Amino acid sequence: MAEYPNIADHGLIGDLQTAALIDTQGTIDWFCAPRFDSPSIFGSLLDADRGGFCRIRPATDDYVTRQLYLPDTAILVTRFLTEEGVGEVIDFMPIAGDEATDRHRIARLINVVRGTMSFEGEIQPRFDYGRAAHTAAASPDNGIKFTGGDQSLTVHRVGDVITHDGQRAGRIELSGDGLKMYGTLSAGDSTGVILETGGAEPLRVQVEELQAMFLETTRFWRDWSNRSTYRGRWREMVNRSAITLKLLTYAPSGALVAAPTAGLPEQIGGERNWDYRYTWIRDASFSVHALLGLGYEAEAEAFVSWLTDRVQESAGDESGPLKVMYRVDGSSDLVEERLDSLGGYRGSAPVRIGNGAADQLQLDIYGEAMDSIQLAAEHGLQLPHVGWTEVGRMLDWVCDNWDRPEEGVWETRGGAQKFTFGRFMCWVALDRGIRLAEAGGRPADIPRWRAQRDAIYTQVMTKAWDAERGAFVQHQETTVLDASVLVMPVMGFISPRDPMWLSTLRAIDEELVSDSLVYRYDPAASPDGLRGSEGTFTLCSFWYVDALARSGRLEEAQLTFEKMLTYANHLGLYAEEIGLTGEQLGNFPQAFSHLSLINAAVNLDHQLDR
Structure with missing residues (x-):
């Protein structure tokens, strides 16, 4: 070879x-x-x-x-x-x-x-x-x-x-x-x-x-x-991550691609080889926090404007008013195909272009979208009337559909489930919609949104909680842990000092954390429809830093963050995953990895300074 x-x-x-x-x-x-x-x-x-x-x-x-x-x-x-x-x-x-x-x-x-x-x-x-x-x-x-x-x-x-x-x-x-x-x-x-x-x-x-x-x-x-307002402890790594996010931005539209590559494997020789050259609603929405945290308001505004255009288009098909991902120009023709012309990185085949996950039902995207729109509004970017009208229709759809089985945040191909992450992110969507309506005096069916928001909260706190494990689990039909719940305190769904949350964090410590590195979930315990295994997920590792810091475990958070910095490549760049011996795996460099580094650094600085 x-x-x-x-x-x-x-x-x-x-x-x-x-x-x-x-x-x-x-x-x-x-x-x-x-x-x-x-x-x-x-x-x-x-x-x-x-x-x-x-x-x-x-x-x-x-x-x-x-x-x-x-x-x-x-x-x-x-x-x-x-x-x-x-x-x-x-x-x-x-x-x-x-x-x-x-x-x-x-x-x-x-x-x-x-x-x-x-x-x-x-x-x-x-x-x-x-x-x-x-x-x-x-x-x-x-x-x-x-x-x-x-x-x-x-x-x-x-x-x-x-x-x-x-x-x-x-x-x-x-x-x-x-x-x-x-x-x-x-x-x-x-x-x-x-x-x-x-x-x-x-x-x-x-x-x-x-x-x-x-x-x-x-x-x-x-x-x-030089426009960055960050003056914290990790300026060099944060600035490199910011430049990387800028490099992954398509200037004519403001959309951010998940990575510039396609087909780089999550396991050498395996089949988990995806095309990431598109704009995920989830990934790009999270970037708004990172960009605004560094003072890059123009970039955040450009993406939110692109996102608002997608909301106003409101496809309204079976998968919901928003697609999971789009091309940088806002089109959604992402038919997945295999490339026979390329043998794959070190024989990791098939090489895929396009992405079949684009038409999946992933309920969490509405929470990320609304959180970024609400955050942008706090920085002075208000939705136009037409945009607000379509947001209202989207949130009405969330009220009707939040309890459906879905494919989930990790885009698994093992069948739809009632994933915890999708549920509480629907709570986020309605919560942010209520805040926007009340702050701006906008017309909205607030009683209905509030009732459904509270129903989601009740369901997650009862059916997604496994009392025997003392933890929130991946979905309602399993006892498997999932690192996506690390976002619950970040989004305000639960207090970072709540006993239920602290117990969940301890369970994640024991099962999903390897040194500073965090697995998304255990594929052996939660079949995802794909052969093989994968490395630890860099996004989840930085989410873990953030969760530790918010939960008062500051020394552990800082050490974990410093350890994570040692896994960067020689230029300060990260792929999607990190393997058993520290090798970078998956598409490279990954926007999710870098925006989560920025968010973790900004919050950790804040917690340490307090």
Whole structure:
């Protein structure tokens, strides 16, 4: 089997419409264009032989690599250290703007900072997840354009570099259906390439132009980072998580994708390989707390506006007025299919695109949506009349449907149940609706909403409580624990010092916590319709930190949080899950992981300061 980098061995760059992953060897092995959810152009992360890549590295096998972000930016620096010298590949994407475009650029600036270094590079695009054949055309000025199906990739050569002894530093040449690059540079020399989608003509770019792009992109990210109001104990990790959330935001609509990747496995060799390049109502709604907690009101406002549009559309089919997830433009065509063109990360098949969970009934999404809308209202973003009217209709639907069996927060495929998380999040939906109506003098059937809210509370406190276990359980027909109940005190459903809650937290300590890491549930005890197992869930681990802090276990909360920081990759990034030996598993980086880190840090700071 071909070699694959570890999932953790990657950094993320992006232009706020799409993104690319670059490993510690200087290889771009994941890039989709023109949007996050578009077909891949480089996909060797999911098939090292057939997926396509862009690689730049020293022309020797004897080197050491180090990788870092330029501070307070999304500019990635991969450093190569050899006996002859030290070189850098600086990767970034100039910001694409707020209007949807097919033009996206990846800039790869090559510098030698000490001694001398010979580089070699290779670009092998594979369009449409490797399903589309392509052509390559070279121009006299050394630009090369690849075209495959509806996609194209232009490689712009960055000038001619003349070394200190007057020699030309490198060359680019076609090689089969790709290209290869060679060059030797000394300290102070710079060259590079720009990869551009969207039909640009081949041309040569001067080094000065590339450096100007670099400065402009640096300025954008530092200006954005400086807007953060966070001044707590974990500023570096919180800021990196904030930048990651920004990178996962589609600027033209304000929607946040769950992750920029598809098909990365929750278990190596297993079938839990999902496409996360979409906007989940749940994940993105939770991000509103994180963004507002750091002072990013414009980003929170943009998402709530997108969410309000979805509420106003109100599909109203069997799965409810809201879909579980949407594409970044608000469309909901997410038919799930298997890709035979890609073999999967380390043989983890099938690779899926689209997501069949989009049409599931997941009742909790109404609680997350209403909580984010109500929180935004507290920060001055009021719903328009039409928006409030549709919210009212949505909450009337919740009144009629909250007691239905559903698939639940974890999108299991083992059959519908009356999940505890879905129930108490319906309580949240009605509670936040009542608050909005009363605070704003809006018309609403408050007596009905209040009656149903109270009925949900009574049911959860009686039927979801297992007296023998001394804990709230996953659903009414089981004794299995579920980490999703960690959100109950966060949402105000129960006091964090309530004896029933403290007993539940102790049960979770004993059954779901491994060091600082938390499992969602035990798949063996609660069949979810899928083969295999999974790692601990990073979101749940940070929820656990928050729950410990609110429950007065501050020393444990701080230690658990500090331990969680040791599981980040070398750049401070997290996938969805963490395996038995600390490896990152699942799609990467994961918005849920980073927004929960931010929320845990902000609350832990608050509790410690008190």
